[in-house]
Amino acid sequence: MARPLHHIPSLGAGLLARCAQDPTGIIALERSGDRYVATKAADFAARVRRRASGLLQLGLGTGDRVLLMARNAMDWAIMDFAILSIGAVTVPVYPNFGQRELHYILGDCAPSCLLLQDDSVYARMAPQAWGIAAERIFLRGSGSGEHSELRSWTDLEHLGEMLNPARFQERLAGVERANLATIVYTSGTTGWPKGVMLNHGNILSNIEGFLSYVPLRAGQRVLSVLPLSHVFERGTSHFGAYLLGLEVAYAERPETLLRDMAAAHPEIVIAVPRVFQLLHQRLRRNLMERRGWTGHLLRRGLGLEKGRVLPGQRALARRLVVDKLRRQLGGKLRYFVSGGAPLEPAIAAFFLDLGLPIVEGYGMTEASPVIAANPLDAIHPGSVGRFLPNLEGRVAEDGEILVRGPSIMMGYWNNPSATAEALDAGWLHTGDIGELDAEGYLHITDRKKDLIVNAGGENIPPQKIEMRLMADPYIEQAVVFGDRLPYLVALVYPQWDLVHEKLGSEPGERDVQRLLRQHIDAALADLPAFEQVRRFALLPEACNEVDGTLTPTLKIRRRQVAERYAELLTSLERDSVSRPGDRAY
Incomplete structure (x- = not known):
């Protein structure tokens, strides 16, 4: 960087x-066929200026909201910086957001300009429902058919070429840390989304804070996987990476992560726990299927099989596995970063032991987003690390985590009552329950509002149970319930590939029941009786974004699951033993 962040x-x-300091250096890479193509910093900066100038030509002023609704791409990053450079406010929205939520956001933030992925996104609502004139709507691609009047993002650049460059520089110079930068609507698991207001200083101070624990350095390459509309990805792989001189490579989509890692050769990958869970399951499965003496050597060396371990066997097994894994993941990987949801401690310990550490952190949109993180050189599996050095953090008497400092939000847009509830004398009430250990590491136990209170008055954190269940290779998803019940119940979606491999292509229902019962009992074996899942039912399909039971960052929406499968849950809650046909076990 030319100057320190502060x-x-x-x-x-x-x-x-950053671009002026190293104009010929690589700043971003995108996939083209079977390889990645690089963009130089000078070209990136020029496009930011042209698009920012185009927005000025449209008459956008300081504080005007611009809704950005598109898929991950370098184009997205350029557009975000263009908006911010003129003092306007980016309102990022997931391109697959539901029509109901989208309509609410449009009414709440009243954008002056819409930047959409394509005309298929625009066609999801009637033209009048967008509430904005067509000349202020731009598509990443050109409009077609009945939407041919809509201009493209490239047209916005051409519009900017007509502006005197001095006007852009004047506007850029007037943008300060206190200016509102973005309104991020929390996808949430209940109720209407709330618009979190973050200013430039909030985001910059958060980058300064997490750098103490997660070393991001100029020239490193990070793979961008998560939606850029999510504050975790935007704060780390976007703002943090671009401002600190890293190279940002864009994964084509989450499903192609392993293929993209092999082609992009990243040193850092930032993702949610589900990604590491799937990688762990795949690696473990390959090791368990390895035949002959090599298989025994690797499994015993990694503690996956009982038996005598010879001197040096452990180190040899680790080296063989890590060398192959690194090659498959691009050859240059140094570490992962995990956030957005709890990471199973056993998975964190497994990768740490292999020499591929996962830096787990904790945060929320209202904190820009990072609140705590494990230092790369002092990772404690099962913990989300220490509070950032430029934040104050404490645990209240009721166990709720409170935090304050320069990265805490300005408040909620158009929602003073929610702001007053969340912020008290500068302290952000996170709604998360946790505890600090003797070394100052934070451990999250659950969401304050998600705690199950059973019929016996026991407080049970469902996420702890769910995390254990989903760490089992035979269970892909699990959602636990039990309010006012004498026992816990769960809705489970199996890892059907493994079930079929174990029981055949058309297993009997009772066989599936017995298999999953064994794995559920094993996963929870050391927990007290009131934390055991006594009954469960199979979900007919996996929770997903389309039906609203999963957020774009793969978090379960508990209320939506309960509403969608109310009849199934009712069958589990009956005192009588379920019939074979109701799929409750």
Whole structure:
């Protein structure tokens, strides 16, 4: 960086300073066929300026909201920095957001301009429902058919070429840390989304804070996987990476992660726990299927099989597995970063032991987003790490985690009552329950509002149970319930590939019941009786974004699951033993 972060007045100024420092250096890479194509910093900066100038030509002013609704791409990053450079406010929205939530957001933030992925996104609502004139709607691709009047993002650049460059520089110079930068609507698991207001200083101070624990350095390459509309990805792989001189490679989509890692050769991958869970299951499965003496050597060396371990066998097994895994993941991987949901401690310990550490952190949109993180050189599996050094954090008497500091939000857009509830004398009430250990590491136990209170008055954190269940290779998803019940119940979606491999292509229902019962009991074996899942039912399909039971960052929406499968849950809650046909076990 040309200057330390604390001297940077705004996000746009920081990006352009980085580009000016090394104009011929690589700043971003995108997949083209079977390889990645690089973009130089000077070209990236020029496009930011042209698009920002185009927005000025449209008449956008400081504080005007711009709704950005598109898939991950370098184009998305350029557009975000263009908006921020002129003092306008980016409102990022997932491209697959439901029509009901989208309509609410449009009414709440009243955007002055819409930047959409394509005309299929625009066609999801009637033209009048968008509430904005067609000349202020731009598509990443050109409009077609009945939407041919809509212009493209490239047209916005051409519009910017007509602006005097001095006007852009004047506007950029007027943007300060206190300026509102973005309104991020929390996808949430209940109720209407709330618009979290973050200013330039909030985001810059958060980057400064997490750098103490997660070393991001110029020239490193990070693979961007998660939706850029999510504050975790945007704060780390986007703002953090671009301002600190890293190279950002874009995964084509989450499903192609392993293929994209092999082609992009990243040193850092930032993702949610589900990604590491799937990688762990795949690696473990390959090891268990390995035949002959090599298989025994590897499994015993990694503690996956009982038996005598010879001197040096452990180190040899680790080296053989890690060398092959690194090659498959691009050859340069140094570490992972995990956030957005709890990571199973056993998975964190497994990769740490292999020499591929997962830096687990904790945060929320309202904190820009990182609150705590494990230092790379002092990872404690099962913990989310220490509070960032530029934040104050404490655990209240009722166990709720409270935090305050320069990265805490300005408040909720158009929602003073929710702001007053969340912020008290500068302290953000996170709604999460946790505890600090003797070394100052934070452990999250559950969401305050998600705690199950059973018929016996026991407080049970469902996420702890769910995390254990989903760590089992035979269970892909699990959602636990039990309020006012004498026992816990669960809705389970199996890992059907493994079930079929074990029981055949058309297993009997009772066979599936017995198999999953064994794995559920084993996963929870050391927990007290009131934390055991006594009854469960199979979900007919996996929770997903389309039906609203999963957020874009793969978090379960508990209320939506309960509503969608109310009849199934009712069958589990009956005192009588379920009949074979109701799939409750």
